[in-house]
Amino acid sequence: MHSKSGITNIEADPAFKTELESRGVRNLTKCMQCMRCGVGCPVAHAMDFTPTQIIRMAILGMKEEIFASKTIHLCSACNTCTTRCPMEIDVARTMDTMKEMSVESGFEPAERNSVKFNDIFMNVVRARGRVNEPLLFGHYKMKTGTYFDDMEIGMDMIKKRKIKFSPKAAGRDEVRKIIDRFRHKI
Amino acid sequence: MNSVEEHKKFAYYPGCSLKSSAAEYDHSAKAVLGKLGVELVEIPGWTCCGATSAHSLSHDLSIALPYRNLALAEPAGLDIVAPCASCYNRLKVAESTVLSDPAEKDKMDQAVERSYGGKISTLNILEVIVDRVGIDSVMRLVVKPLSGLKVVSYYGCLLARPPKLLGTSNPDNPVELDDLMAAVGAESLFWSYKTDCCGAGHAMARSDIVITLVDKLRDMAIEAGAEAFVTACPMCQTNLDMRQTSASGERLPVFFFTELMALAMGMKEAEGWLSKHIVSPFPLLKKLNII
Ligand code: SF4
Ligand code: SF4
Numbered sequence: 001m002h003s004k005s006g007i008t009n010i011e012a013d014p015a016f017k018t019e020l021e022s023r024g025v026r027n028l029t030k031c032m033q034c035m036r037c038g039v040g041c042p043v044a045h046a047m048d049f050t051p052t053q054i055i056r057m058a059i060l061g062m063k064e065e066i067f068a069s070k071t072i073h074l075c076s077a078c079n080t081c082t083t084r085c086p087m088e089i090d091v092a093r094t095m096d097t098m099k100e101m102s103v104e105s106g107f108e109p110a111e112r113n114s115v116k117f118n119d120i121f122m123n124v125v126r127a128r129g130r131v132n133e134p135l136l137f138g139h140y141k142m143k144t145g146t147y148f149d150d151m152e153i154g155m156d157m158i159k160k161r162k163i164k165f166s167p168k169a170a171g172r173d174e175v176r177k178i179i180d181r182f183r184h185k186i
Numbered sequence: 187m188n189s190v191e192e193h194k195k196f197a198y199y200p201g202c203s204l205k206s207s208a209a210e211y212d213h214s215a216k217a218v219l220g221k222l223g224v225e226l227v228e229i230p231g232w233t234c235c236g237a238t239s240a241h242s243l244s245h246d247l248s249i250a251l252p253y254r255n256l257a258l259a260e261p262a263g264l265d266i267v268a269p270c271a272s273c274y275n276r277l278k279v280a281e282s283t284v285l286s287d288p289a290e291k292d293k294m295d296q297a298v299e300r301s302y303g304g305k306i307s308t309l310n311i312l313e314v315i316v317d318r319v320g321i322d323s324v325m326r327l328v329v330k331p332l333s334g335l336k337v338v339s340y341y342g343c344l345l346a347r348p349p350k351l352l353g354t355s356n357p358d359n360p361v362e363l364d365d366l367m368a369a370v371g372a373e374s375l376f377w378s379y380k381t382d383c384c385g386a387g388h389a390m391a392r393s394d395i396v397i398t399l400v401d402k403l404r405d406m407a408i409e410a411g412a413e414a415f416v417t418a419c420p421m422c423q424t425n426l427d428m429r430q431t432s433a434s435g436e437r438l439p440v441f442f443f444t445e446l447m448a449l450a451m452g453m454k455e456a457e458g459w460l461s462k463h464i465v466s467p468f469p470l471l472k473k474l475n476i477i
Pocket of ligand 2: 037
């Protein structure tokens, strides 16, 4: 929110940091903004906030801005940041935790297709116990309307017989129970 | 069973990719391990490890899905080998998480209705070949050294990080693939991108990110003097094989390291596996008289 003076007023949520801690995020407030996480992040070029900025925003409790950001969805979980952080902050886990919280709270994600993909992936695993690539790709394209993206690659895969229908797994009922217990439907 | 045999017997977790788009990795891994005297027993009733999608949606789910597989494997008393870098990563992270946190283990026991107590452990396929079998045994089986083949070894993220949970000794500069390539007569060139990210699970929703990262890897591989990539990760292989753009340069073939080992061991089946690759490796292999 911008005031007349041009100074940004942050609507901070002081409980945000506590919530992250209760979900297993450690050492957050030790961040000294050294920027190692941001500088080494391979996806920073596509993000709206660098991982360094996001960590600061998390400490300040800028929940809305974080949930609305591309950053939490574009993190590829490469764990470069986590490996390099001198203060032992698990930045990648923090990204995942905030992504999980944003999905739980029903926030409209900035990267809708990424969230959809993960949800559809889990639907397929829930139904079959294992990933079935033709079903995953087909459902994803239907749900996102991206029929014509990657047509050439799809044809290549079919020609090379890279796409196969794999059978259902015997343990799929157990997998269904596990997924239903922990997943938040979008 | 005496201890020597037991040492080379493993529970096999293929994972979903190896049963579909990366079938050539499944076949070549089994063939090479078999040749090296490693016995594999597929985990009965294994299910998906959750991959990238589970941990993007729920931390608990990302532990519970691999936990089920750890629990299924434990009664047989054999360590697990998971050739897929992503499956290995998820199984190992689950293992470290529950073994260091009793509350987490209790939660998983309840949710999964099965229990894993840490009697067995998960290894990646490089650890099995390099540490358990040994490079010497590999060298003894080489009948057709891959002379003249210049590759860069690409480990990606998932075999190396996070080192605390995986127990990786050298996350910035792993050498196992390089050593194996040298053992089969190929030249594995030095480059600084061994453990850089290929864009991983963004392939569907944000392929632009994958293309940017993959083209960078390709450019750096060419700068290092390589004519091909070698990898131990189905996700890296798929992204590199499918997403190199031809506009800014040539597309390099992307081998699973087990395919190259099989070629050096004179296995005829290798050509069938290689025919599934999108960037054909045949012109390069023919030029070098490898096939
Ligand atoms: S690397 Fe760690 S300490 Fe440095 S800015 Fe990132 S989170 Fe903060
Ligand atoms: S784990 Fe995510 S935030 Fe950290 S470096 Fe990798 S992509 Fe960037």
